[in-house]
Amino acid sequence: MRRIYRRVERIAGNVIAVRASGVGYRELAEVVSARGRSLAQVIRQEGDVVSLQVFAGSRGISTEAQVRFLGHPMRTAYSGSLLGRVFTGSGEPRDGRPAIDENPTEIGGPSVNPSRRVIPRRMIRTGIPMIDVFNTLVESQKLPIFSVAGEPYNPLLARIALQAEVDVIVLGGMGLKHDDYLFFRDTLDEAGALARSILFVHTAADPVVECLMVPDISLAVAERFALDGRRVLVLLTDMTNFSDALKEVAITMEQIPSNRGYPGDLYSQLAARYEKAVDFEGAGSITILAVTTMPGDDVTHPVPDNTGYITEGQFYLRGGRIEPFGSLSRLKQLVNGETRGDHRTIMNSMIQIYASFRETQEKMAMGFRMSDWDRKLLRYGGRFESEMMGLDVNIPLEGALDRGWAILADCFEPAETGIPSRLIERFWPRGGRAGPGPAGG
Amino acid sequence: MRESVGKITGINGNMVSVGFTGPVIQNEVAYLAIGDLRLKAEVIRVRGGVADLQVFEDTTGLTVGGHVEFTGELLSAELGPGLLGQVFDGLQNPLHPLAERCGFFLRRGTYLEAVPRDRAWAFTPSIEPGRRVRAGDVIGTVPEGIFAHRIMVPFSLQGSWVVEDVAPAGEWRADHVVARLGDGSRGHEVRMIQRWPVKIPIGGYAERLRPTEPLITRMRILDTFFPVARGGTYCIPGPFGAGKTVLQQLTSRHAEVDVVIVAACGERAGEVVETLREFPHLEDPRTGRTLMERTIIICNTSSMPVAAREASVYTAVTLAEYYRQMALNVLLLADSTSRWAQALREMSGRLEEIPGEEAFPAYLESVMAAFYERGGVVRLRDGGLGSVTIGGAVSPAGGNFEEPVTQATLKVVGAFHGLSRERSNARRFPAIDPLDSWSKYPSIVGGEDLELARRILREGNDVNQMMKVVGEEGTALADFVVYLKGEYLDAVYLQQDAYDPVDGASSSERQRHVFGLIARVLRMPMGFEDKDAARRFFQELGQVTRDWNRAAMGADEFVRIEGRIGAMLAEVAEHAQDLSAG
Ligand SMILES: Nc1ncnc2c1ncn2[C@@H]1O[C@H](COP(=O)(O)OP(=O)(O)O)[C@@H](O)[C@H]1O
Numbered sequence A: 001m002r003r004i005y006r007r008v009e010r011i012a013g014n015v016i017a018v019r020a021s022g023v024g025y026r027e028l029a030e031v032v033s034a035r036g037r038s039l040a041q042v043i044r045q046e047g048d049v050v051s052l053q054v055f056a057g058s059r060g061i062s063t064e065a066q067v068r069f070l071g072h073p074m075r076t077a078y079s080g081s082l083l084g085r086v087f088t089g090s091g092e093p094r095d096g097r098p099a100i101d102e103n104p105t106e107i108g109g110p111s112v113n114p115s116r117r118v119i120p121r122r123m124i125r126t127g128i129p130m131i132d133v134f135n136t137l138v139e140s141q142k143l144p145i146f147s148v149a150g151e152p153y154n155p156l157l158a159r160i161a162l163q164a165e166v167d168v169i170v171l172g173g174m175g176l177k178h179d180d181y182l183f184f185r186d187t188l189d190e191a192g193a194l195a196r197s198i199l200f201v202h203t204a205a206d207p208v209v210e211c212l213m214v215p216d217i218s219l220a221v222a223e224r225f226a227l228d229g230r231r232v233l234v235l236l237t238d239m240t241n242f243s244d245a246l247k248e249v250a251i252t253m254e255q256i257p258s259n260r261g262y263p264g265d266l267y268s269q270l271a272a273r274y275e276k277a278v279d280f281e282g283a284g285s286i287t288i289l290a291v292t293t294m295p296g297d298d299v300t301h302p303v304p305d306n307t308g309y310i311t312e313g314q315f316y317l318r319g320g321r322i323e324p325f326g327s328l329s330r331l332k333q334l335v336n337g338e339t340r341g342d343h344r345t346i347m348n349s350m351i352q353i354y355a356s357f358r359e360t361q362e363k364m365a366m367g368f369r370m371s372d373w374d375r376k377l378l379r380y381g382g383r384f385e386s387e388m389m390g391l392d393v394n395i396p397l398e399g400a401l402d403r404g405w406a407i408l409a410d411c412f413e414p415a416e417t418g419i420p421s422r423l424i425e426r427f428w429p430r431g432g433r434a435g436p437g438p439a440g441g
Numbered sequence B: 001m002r003e004s005v006g007k008i009t010g011i012n013g014n015m016v017s018v019g020f021t022g023p024v025i026q027n028e029v030a031y032l033a034i035g036d037l038r039l040k041a042e043v044i045r046v047r048g049g050v051a052d053l054q055v056f057e058d059t060t061g062l063t064v065g066g067h068v069e070f071t072g073e074l075l076s077a078e079l080g081p082g083l084l085g086q087v088f089d090g091l092q093n094p095l096h097p098l099a100e101r102c103g104f105f106l107r108r109g110t111y112l113e114a115v116p117r118d119r120a121w122a123f124t125p126s127i128e129p130g131r132r133v134r135a136g137d138v139i140g141t142v143p144e145g146i147f148a149h150r151i152m153v154p155f156s157l158q159g160s161w162v163v164e165d166v167a168p169a170g171e172w173r174a175d176h177v178v179a180r181l182g183d184g185s186r187g188h189e190v191r192m193i194q195r196w197p198v199k200i201p202i203g204g205y206a207e208r209l210r211p212t213e214p215l216i217t218r219m220r221i222l223d224t225f226f227p228v229a230r231g232g233t234y235c236i237p238g239p240f241g242a243g244k245t246v247l248q249q250l251t252s253r254h255a256e257v258d259v260v261i262v263a264a265c266g267e268r269a270g271e272v273v274e275t276l277r278e279f280p281h282l283e284d285p286r287t288g289r290t291l292m293e294r295t296i297i298i299c300n301t302s303s304m305p306v307a308a309r310e311a312s313v314y315t316a317v318t319l320a321e322y323y324r325q326m327a328l329n330v331l332l333l334a335d336s337t338s339r340w341a342q343a344l345r346e347m348s349g350r351l352e353e354i355p356g357e358e359a360f361p362a363y364l365e366s367v368m369a370a371f372y373e374r375g376g377v378v379r380l381r382d383g384g385l386g387s388v389t390i391g392g393a394v395s396p397a398g399g400n401f402e403e404p405v406t407q408a409t410l411k412v413v414g415a416f417h418g419l420s421r422e423r424s425n426a427r428r429f430p431a432i433d434p435l436d437s438w439s440k441y442p443s444i445v446g447g448e449d450l451e452l453a454r455r456i457l458r459e460g461n462d463v464n465q466m467m468k469v470v471g472e473e474g475t476a477l478a479d480f481v482v483y484l485k486g487e488y489l490d491a492v493y494l495q496q497d498a499y500d501p502v503d504g505a506s507s508s509e510r511q512r513h514v515f516g517l518i519a520r521v522l523r524m525p526m527g528f529e530d531k532d533a534a535r536r537f538f539q540e541l542g543q544v545t546r547d548w549n550r551a552a553m554g555a556d557e558f559v560r561i562e563g564r565i566g567a568m569l570a571e572v573a574e575h576a577q578d579l580s581a582g
């Protein structure tokens, strides 16, 4: 049954209201006005007054616009022919090629039963020591890059995506600059990865409501591929734009804000998306890498703050490097015990000594005399920063571990590193100088 | 039976307004029809002929005019044998059976029984006909794992009753009638299963006692410095990534209690999975059985329905109180109470209540206080003791402890384990701040040594702060040694390697022994040529002591290293004398 209404009672922000009956909560409608067609979704019902959020915005909508209810909530198509294609946040083609409507799949579907989840066990190699050694990325992990505007977060995202061994890449772009969208498309294309990628792109110029759909539609498609046995990597950039879109809509709906204007359910909204990351036992997996730009470089801003509580760690990108402090992969211990016997030792001791180096740096900045120990730390810190932290470093995990021992042995006596004696015996390079690498494994 | 019904008049997220006829009770459960499905909801406000309900499920597809049935029953937990080892959602839906029925995904509107009906239990009656009983009195027991699970007169039964009939010893299913009670005019059938409204504390004990017995967690910084008592309450606030969840996971493994209830409330599903998958294979060294046999997981993680998140902590504490009534020590770990507070905030916003600080509702404090008050030690009517200990993680916005949830919690708990960002950044785990944290419960070590240790930590920190201003060269050697002692204590005692099989769990016996030696180090006068010599000494002593921490107590290695430490100490002591003599 098609139900068409022709009288819009209220227009405010991106929300319109009509009087209608028999409408389901979150049902989709098509709104046709002189300006064109747009999808809209039911977000509130009071008696027979139905409020709808219009994807294309309410600009140009007349009180006589035609509202036709579709009888189902938001859906996306699912098929192999999505690969290599670019769509908008509401699933319309953006690349001038025909629309796809096979296997309509509801977006924002139910959660995975926690009892069906498995413990993730597979490392994703990136060739970046700050990730592979210190904060290993794991298949089915959800992890954001916290960054100030201006940092190369999108290139970093693209680099990880290309280096990771996955079957399908889904890019969800929110509020992307058009240039950044083209950057992703071209980078994937040049690396020959576009044919295994699907792009859902909302640019800064597009209607804000479409921004809200991007994570859900990207993740719904990813979920179907994963259930069909594929290992899917979902890239979401920038989740702060998504959160700002939520804020805008909440304010239009006159919700009471909780913190700096953001709605009280920001945490739940973000969690609903990030928790889609999963490893389906006996099928594929979804790994989510996101970007969260931090307004004013403030990690206590509600968006990075809530994100940090949801995701399984975060990479801080600052000064073109992944910062060791604050950066965290919460799943690393699930995989770094099985890589190489010295992985955890290098990971822990190098960071602890690097922390002491930072303290010494502060002392030096205050003009204090440097002790022998301080001088050792300074030497170490310099080498750590250039040989391990730089984003231009691209070596496999094993090479990075060898390099770690070499730096330690060049700078310190074994006891100064705080490494347990039995590990020193096993791994410390012979002769105190960097050898070809530890014998143990 | 009354039958109240209604029709949906409004839908806003998970809040639904319902016009009704017949009586409606605050907090009663209602079901909303959507096609063949019935979605569970709870009445949270009544105004005129309209009730506002929070729906425990996704409301997509509900329609205005939809049919609503009120049940007349408050939101309740099902109590009976077979709860241990299970994994439930916030509404006590068993998740393993649900997965068998629905596959990978949760399916709304599917509600299964919490207490298994298909299993028979070896019932032993412990009461004769003719006896007078009241709510909470024991009818008999069934073995559940290593425990004698008490079958009790339903807590909801009022007044005094006479036992008319008791089932003989035998194998009965949980819904079998095991006793008949009468009070002259009425009769009541007692089964192994009873129901109890989760938001009301279970009574039925003789008296509440003060928590004084330590609850050993086998974490040094806790048991020695910031102890938890059986029946006490404590909180773990900390910014994200500081180690709240790991701390709770470690506690759930190592704590010396009978039953552990893990309430994964609104945080990551992945974190529960480790417990869920590993506990069935991990042996509890105290009992020889798997850890899962003493554990119940209530799992309402962040992407599961928000209203059920609020219910989950109440379901958890109700199950805890139920096992307490069997003279067991129960530990409830909730991660994170902030998510539950946020669930309250979301609903309060939809109800358009006047918001308090950070938009939390004004009743936040009293709700938190009432929850933690459900912890405690009780003397049961048969003289046995049971306890519920509650440990709640708190996730303060921006890591700032001044926010409402942390503050409301601090007012009511007996111990505060504050995690610090600096310590977790420096990988000093567990990242509990030794200067900020406190506990009102007694420690497992003696007062004098403990005072000394605290003083060294404080003074060491002062010296460190001062050094940041005047530099190492402006610091006296004696002060510098105090600083090194503080760092040593931190490195070898406060910090603990959770991933080391030996260091990961330290018995109270070991803690007393090791702490005795550490206190000796702290007390000892020490003399060094200069600061570099002092630093070298402590670096080496630290190294050796950490090796000691990794040696099993009593093993040759342990004895050998202890001897080595003794020798090192004797040497500096001698040197101190030389220096003061010369
Ligand atoms: N006791 C510990 N020992 C070693 N590492 C720890 C410890 N506690 C926390 N960590 C590290 O910190 C990370 C975050 O801890 P988690 O408990 O998940 O933090 P929170 O719950 O406070 O957000 C862990 O993944 C682990 O890498």
Ligand SMILES: [Mg+2]
Pocket (backbone or CB within 6 Å): B244, B245, B246, B267, B335
């Ligand atoms: Mg946590």
